Amino acid sequence: MNAVEIEEAVSALARQPFDADEFPYAFLQAFGRKDVELKRLRKNNTSDVVGGVLRRDSIHIAVAAPGEVGATLAALRDSPKSAANRVKFLIATDGDEVQAEETATGEFRSFPLPELDRHFGFFLPLAGISAVRQIKDNPIDVKAVGRLNKLYLELLRENPDWAKEEKRPELNRLMARLVFCFFAEDTGIFIGDTLFTASIRQFSEDRAGLTNTDQVLAQLFLAMSTPTKENGNPTSRFRQAAGVKAYADVFPYVNGGLFEDAGAVPRFSRAARNYLLHAGELDWKEINPDIFGSMIQAVAEDDERASLGMHYTSVPNILKVLNPLFLDELNEKLGEAGDSVRKLRALRRRLSRIRVFDPACGSGNFLVIAYRQMREIEHEIVKRTGDDPKSVIPLTNFYGIEIKGFAAEIARLALLIAEFQADSRLISQQAARSMVLPLHKSGKIVEGNALRLDWLEVCPPAAPVTEERDLGGPTGQLALEESRLSDRDEVETYICGNPPYIWSNDQTAAQKEEIEISFSSRTKGWKQLNYVSGWFIKAAEYNSAHGAHSAFVSINTICQGQHVELLWPSLLRLGVHIEFAHTSFKWSNLSTNNAGVTVVIVGLSGNTKIRARPVLYSECENKAVERREAENISPYLVPGPDLIVRKASRPLAAVANMARGNMPYDGGNLLLSPEQVTAEIPTDRMSLVRRIFGSEEFIYGAVRYCLWIRDDVVDWAMETPSIAKRIGLTREARLRSSDVGAQALALTPHRFREMNAGNRLTIVIPAVSSENRPYLTAGLIGASDVLTNRNYGIFDGELWNLALLSSKMHLVWIATVCGRLEMRYSYTNTLGWNTFPVPPLTTQDKADLTRCAEDILLAREAHFPATIADLYDPEAMPDDLRRAHERNDETLERIYIGRRFRNDTERLEHLFALYTKMTASDAGPGKKSLSKSPRKRKEKAA
DNA sequence: GATCCGACATAGT
């Protein structure tokens, strides 16, 4: 259940007659507990309080005798079972009053039962939704979205023609208008705090099956789009001429684009009318334009309705972008200005010339937060100078591109609401009301595809702000004056946002084409770029040509592995630099079903820098954010030069070759459990069975077998029916695949896609493994064992290679240049092993390293049967194994520089330097040519 | 013929 559904269920419960026996279960049910769970709870209730029900890790709830609520809550609190079962909430009610306590915080609430729905945010953790302050104290956003969603669906049901593409904009506009009207009547923008809802209730009829709500709404909208004599200019068509009826004439002129014309209104069924009135009953004053906006976005999108838009960027994450991008610097300037009126006024002028542009703006979160923060700074300036408090920050300085029409509409509205709220809060309610109408121009939000639009047309090259404001809105006069005073001031542009991430395999043809347009002339590998790359290149182009600065939240792989060589040369060639960055952190917002993705934030400069030193932020274990200054931040988001490690098909250093394991591509038919081996494979065919290792088998010691059938023994293998059957099933599975490569493999169904194996021994390294272990866990498997594609192997290689793989040096290298799965290490031969810089090794070096590798293996063996996972548990790594690794590191690092490295930073610096040297001598003075050598290409063509 | 990747996937607890 999402928050909206829970709100509805809780409201329903609050209205129901009180049933003492059932209430605890009904309560749990309202918070999304499943029927099976409730059934189990009824049978097996461990509460020791009379009338109590206890659910482990969740709640201890009891129905009290009339008037005994306080005593019952105390009993719940004192019950040893509450603590033992780590209960989150204690609740007691007698049917009239409710008392509740959150155990973790001690927060206490007491309220009449019918008001339960007002407090549902308090209990949201019961449903696994961690309540952020704003939602907890202010469930209005959730309620509002739920009710609008109902209305939207009902309107579509009643007016199927409005679901068509060409009608959608009108429906979107209608919803935005309604939100504005609800907001306006609750904030005193309309005179009388129920003017809008009451007018509808009063003047629209409610007869069975028929309402004229649409006509009434059309009248009200007509009034709001038509000037009165006082505020119209002489050419306006005034109310009377426009045919505005008397009951609508009490509404003010609003226009501002939102009410540009009367607009069409769809038919309202009786239910739709009720939903409309019901929505109007909420108190819209406290709406959060950011939260509400991102949630309401889902109302109009079929694919998002299930999650109800809980995937928006949270305010803390938005600030991680905006603060280093420009807000920190403004606050710094504010501090420096002190009480100097001249400096303060200059800073205020600067604020009026800052443009914020989000080319993936959704419902405008980033823009709204940026606006709010800028208003706070301006407010502080005004407090110190005593100047006119009317804001000089025009909404027209806020630009956006959004592909979904409804979201774009909401973004414009959200900015207007944010402005009104800022005026109310920072100046006065009265001033806010007097300034708000008629609405002036909101942010310039363009509906369209950001990768196909010309950003310069959306947000034209910096020019002084001289935009005529609509009929002297709140900031118009002052903004004009200011801009006249300071035409020579520079306009600053900051690009920000959270664009969509789609990896190359999941992109649609259209999306691929968009990437092609931006990248095909820049890089060969554009087909493998993540969709988000499109925003980076367009921002870099804009920055570099117009001195803007940009910062995006992005999937972290943009700064890892192959992406670095695919994307970053194109960016760096434009002369942009990483001005600040935030290293990987896990995406999170209010949602229970958070997107499973790890992100970075990358801030790009224009071709001039505003900061002397770039700043690198990273989240420590305790969630605090560490701030480091650096000479330069590399595309890998580590301090260091803009060095890019490119895939190599052979090792640069004189080390063994590494190949990938073997991909089954078998629908599970070539793989066997030990039981299947005993049951299906006759003893005289056991030579066809080998033990096979994926990452998991290697790390956890799980046992799995496979059919390993060389071409010369296929016929002999096929004699056994159970084996023949498995081969047949493999053929079918491969034929079913949509992949042409897989279908070709159907011709050799006895084979894995590859058949790589060692004759003597194989050095193994898992493709994906936990980042929590102190070393990469390479090891050995036997002569007859084989690998799946989840491992890389050095077949029949010398043991000193294992010493390299097991070293801190290698870990540091892999952690930096290879890709990651979330935070896991994602090892690859071409990026990690073949590029690993190793100095030339003497025979003695190799002998020393071989001994080190043997010692590591011996230390592991001493703990038989501990698995690799046991041995490298970060908390419990055995001392002798740790010492063996220490000796290995000591030996290897002496080979590099004659002593131990002081830390990982020094290790990485040295490795990068060595890499530069090795690639320079390798590719000659022309430096790395992107393509293969001419000779090789010819070979390929032949 | 060989691969890097995943607004992830899934087994445990």
Add this chain to the structure above:
DNA sequence: ACTATGTCGGATC
């Protein structure tokens, strides 16, 4: 429902 930690196979080179 979190937490921990790696499957699997495809479009692409």
